[in-house]
Amino acid sequence: MESKTKLTSDSSEWHWWLLVAVIAVLVVGAASITIWRDFHELRHKVPRIRRPPGGVMQKYSDALHVSTQFFDVQKSGKLENNRIKWRGDSGLEDGKDDNLDLSKGLYDAGDHMKFGFPMAFTATVLAWSILEYGQHMEAVNELKHAQESLKWITDYLINAHPSDNVLYIQVGDPDIDHKCWERPETSTEKRPTIQVNSSYPGSDVACETAAAMAAASLVFKNQDSGYSKLLLDHAQKLFEFANSYPGVYSKSIPSIQDYYKSSGFVDELLWAASWLYHATGDGYYIDYVTVMHGNAFANWGNPTWFSWDNKLPGIQVIFLVSDPEFIFFFWGGGVGGGGLGKPSF
Ligand SMILES: *[C@@H]1O[C@H](CO)[C@@H](O)[C@H](O)[C@H]1NC(C)=O
Numbered sequence: 001m002e003s004k005t006k007l008t009s010d011s012s013e014w015h016w017w018l019l020v021a022v023i024a025v026l027v028v029g030a031a032s033i034t035i036w037r038d039f040h041e042l043r044h045k046v047p048r049i050r051r052p053p054g055g056v057m058q059k060y061s062d063a064l065h066v067s068t069q070f071f072d073v074q075k076s077g078k079l080e081n082n083r084i085k086w087r088g089d090s091g092l093e094d095g096k097d098d099n100l101d102l103s104k105g106l107y108d109a110g111d112h113m114k115f116g117f118p119m120a121f122t123a124t125v126l127a128w129s130i131l132e133y134g135q136h137m138e139a140v141n142e143l144k145h146a147q148e149s150l151k152w153i154t155d156y157l158i159n160a161h162p163s164d165n166v167l168y169i170q171v172g173d174p175d176i177d178h179k180c181w182e183r184p185e186t187s188t189e190k191r192p193t194i195q196v197n198s199s200y201p202g203s204d205v206a207c208e209t210a211a212a213m214a215a216a217s218l219v220f221k222n223q224d225s226g227y228s229k230l231l232l233d234h235a236q237k238l239f240e241f242a243n244s245y246p247g248v249y250s251k252s253i254p255s256i257q258d259y260y261k262s263s264g265f266v267d268e269l270l271w272a273a274s275w276l277y278h279a280t281g282d283g284y285y286i287d288y289v290t291v292m293h294g295n296a297f298a299n300w301g302n303p304t305w306f307s308w309d310n311k312l313p314g315i316q317v318i319f320l321v322s323d324p325e326f327i328f329f330f331w332g333g334g335v336g337g338g339g340l341g342k343p344s345f
Contacts, residue, residue, distance in 0.1 A: 061140040068142055071126075071149035074106040076114065076184065077156075081148065090184035091191070094171045095159065098193055102171050105156030108259075111177050112184045116160065116169035117249070117260045120208040121308040123153040124275070127215035128318075134219075147219060154216045154231060157209055161234050165241045169205045169249060170194040174259055194253060202249025203242035207268035210238040211311075214275035232279055239272050263309055269293070271311035274318050289315070 072084045076091035094114070095102030106122065108115050130137065130146050137143040160168040172191045180189060196202035213235035220228040242265070250261040262268075270289050277285035303312040319326040 056139055064137070064140055064142055068145055068149065071106065071152070074108075075152055076105055076107055076112075077103040077152075088185045090187065091171070094191055095168070095193060098162075098168070100162060100168065100193075101159050102156060102168060102193065104152055104159075105171075106153060107184060111174070112172055112187055113174055113177055113259070114156075114171040115260050116157075116167070117205045117208055117262065118308045119153060120157060120205070120212040123150060123157065123212035124208065124215050124271075126150045126153075127212065127219050130219050131215070147223075150216055150219060151227075154213060157212060158230065158234055161209070161238060164237050165198045165245065166195050167197075167202070167206050167209060167238065167241070168193050168195045169202060170256060194256065196247075196249055196252060198241075198245045200252040201242075201245035201247030202252055202262075203246050203265035204262040204268045205249045206238045206242035207265065207272035208308075208311075210235040210242065210272040211268070211275045213238070214272065214279040217279050235272070235276060235279070239269075239276060242269060242272065260308065266293075267311045267315070270315050274315050278318065278322065289319075 069084065072082070073087065075082075075087065076094065078089045078092060079087065082088075091105075091107075091112070091114075092103050102114070105114050106119055107113065108118065126146065127150055130143070130150065134143055134146075137146050162168075171193050173189075176189045180187065196205060213231040217228045217231040217235065220231065246265065248262050248265055250257045270293065273285045273288040276282070277289070303310060303316075306313040306317075316326075
């Protein structure tokens with residue numbers, strides 16, 4: 001009698017463990033599938049922090065209103081929706097000698113130069129800010145304003161790229177410009193242009209322009225698909241130009257070295273490819289960064305700042321936001337310190 005009871009209790013215990021084991025297998029299986037799927041879906045997502053805006057803090061809202069005026073103050077061309085009382089039309093003839101309309105875009109600083117390299121970088125970062133924080137800008141009524149400022153630059157960049165392998169990268173002559181203290185509205189100095197082309201290449205400036213256009217194509221994708229496609233088309237062609245004719249623009253054209261001289265173009269090639277990957281979802285661009293030019297990646301070092309001349313930290317961030325799996329890639333390349341050899345350019 002006693003042994004029979006024991007047998008029954010043993011067998012119910014056995015069933016109990018079987019049930020626990022089955023549930024455990026199901027849980028582990030479901031978790032693995034979810035993690036695997038997340039990794040693979042993330043690959044095709046546009047980098048965006050989708051945190052909804054919380055309460056608006058007045059001081060930050062005021063700071064944003066004031067700081068976005070910077071773009072309005074710097075504008076060249078025939079102004080639209082001008083918010084700055086003391087600014088008027090200027091630079092209307094820019095590009096005319098080349099049969100181009102280079103009237104838009106932004107002046108660099110207190111001078112009236114248009115330097116393509118930092119101007120394109122400004123557009124890339126503005127586009128990135130809109131992609132990441134557009135909802136927050138919208139919450140304080142600044143989104144449309146930011147988009148208009150971005151378009152003011154990309155309109156200029158489109159016109160500055162009149163054929164596949166030609167990109168105008170400068171309007172004005174700093175030696176002439178810096179001698180005059182005057183308003184751009186009344187300036188009468190000569191404003192020569194400079195281009196990069198297949199004989200005088202500039203992969204850095206071409207790729208920064210491509211990055212700006214690819215990032216902006218994402219900003220305008222939903223509201224103006226025609227404009228977005230146009231930007232993407234220019235971006236892809238500029239990337240091809242930069243890739244086919246490698247060169248540092250300030251070496252090709254030494255006369256411009258005093259302002260925004262570039263220290264190299266590998267970072268811009270990868271930066272443009274990263275944005276093109278996000279804008280197109282085309283695996284070619286991700287292979288370009290991670291496989292075809294893994295050598296260049298191996299020389300990451302540990303970049304500590306992001307600037308108009310060094311985009312490496314920015315590339316790391318946009319890759320990691322799109323797919324946390326890339327952390328292994330950067331660890332491999334960054335800490336190893338050039339184990340894979342020199343960039344192939
Ligand atoms: C190519 O660019 C250089 C540098 O800006 C310029 O001197 C040259 O005229 C350009 N070539 C053509 C065919 O326009």
